Amino acid sequence: MSEDRGAFIWYQLMTPDAAGAREFYRAVVGWAIDERGESLPGGGEYRMIRRADGGTQGGVLTLAGPMASNPAGWLGYIHTPDVDAAAARIIDAGGAVHVPAADMPGVGRMAMVADPQGAVFYLMTPTPPPGDPDAKSDVFDYEKPQRVRWNELQTTDVEAAVALYGELFGWEQRDRMPMGEMGDYLFIHHREGMIGAIMPRMPDVPQSAWTFYFGADDIDRAAQAVTDGGGRLLGEINEIPGGEFAVHCADPAGATFGLVGPRVA
Incomplete structure (x- = not known):
């Protein structure tokens, strides 16, 4: 994926009820959230959010197992060329790292952090899709519906x-x-x-x-x-x-x- 430091490149809903979210957001926004997702350690799963134009808008993480007590919420992923350095700077500024930096094969390196005032978001260095090294995320658009x-x-x-x-x-x-x-x-x-x-x-x-x-x-x-x-x-x-x-x-x-x-x- 081409260098795009500072762009919001992914959005994720964390919820205890992915099936309910599927129906709700289909009616409200028009998204098609996958009926089934990829199983995760701890009992949860991850489903993709699809737009009407065929693009992928983000993901839905089911809160289960150790994460079951977490509140439902939306989180954004911000592109950085160096997740570890950005996380270290956030800590130096008085923020926190909730999930340490780790690599996800085929996806990229990411960490969940909180800024010094407590706002939570993800840092991410994405892995480009095979055969498309200059791919860019289109999940944010100032004008278009379903983004x-x-x-x-x-x-x-x-x-x-x-x-x-x-x-x-x-x-x-x-x-x-x-x-x-x-x-x-x-x-x-x-x-x-x-x-x-x-x-x-x-x-x-x-x-x-x-x-x-x-x-x-x-x-x-x-x-x-x-x-x-x-x-x-x-x-x-x-x-x-x-x-x-x-x-x-x-x-x-x-x-x-x-x-x-x-x-x-």
Whole structure:
């Protein structure tokens, strides 16, 4: 896979109910999560998330065995050319390594880490597919449905997060939007594209964390599918700059995510 330091290259849902997630996200986003997955040590399994265009959008890890007590949630994988060096820098900055760096044959080297404010994510150096050394991930796209369209970090120390992620991944913070007493919403860029934002942690968010916004074809239809499927809307549907709409949600197992897309009706 071509050098793409700082790109979000994979997204993973950790859930105790992969079968339920399969039905829920099919109705909400339109994904086809595999009915069966690869068995893992400890009793869990790993299923792939498929988009309607035939691409793979990420994976679903069943929480079982030693991981059964972990909360449901979405995690992002960020490309780094040196997982071990990035993990060491995170520790030096006051963060933590939850799963040490290890190689997965045919996939790449990865580690699960937490930044100094507690937000968890994966570091990854991917192995390119056979015969395609310049392959690039397409799981993030600023405009397309069924991709992740926005990566948002809520953190207890915005400026420290901007500095550390910028150092690790080459991100640039170029613009900001005042939110009154809540502070500023700081937009982050990877190379020439805007990939998300960093903002102060809101009082109803238990700890610093990343939220990923999935592209919806119709925000009202998708939001209705959330509640019809046993999930919750964690706020109102709000218009965002550019004329589209977004809403923060939780799936039936409690994993939080966002939706962004047009209002069709």
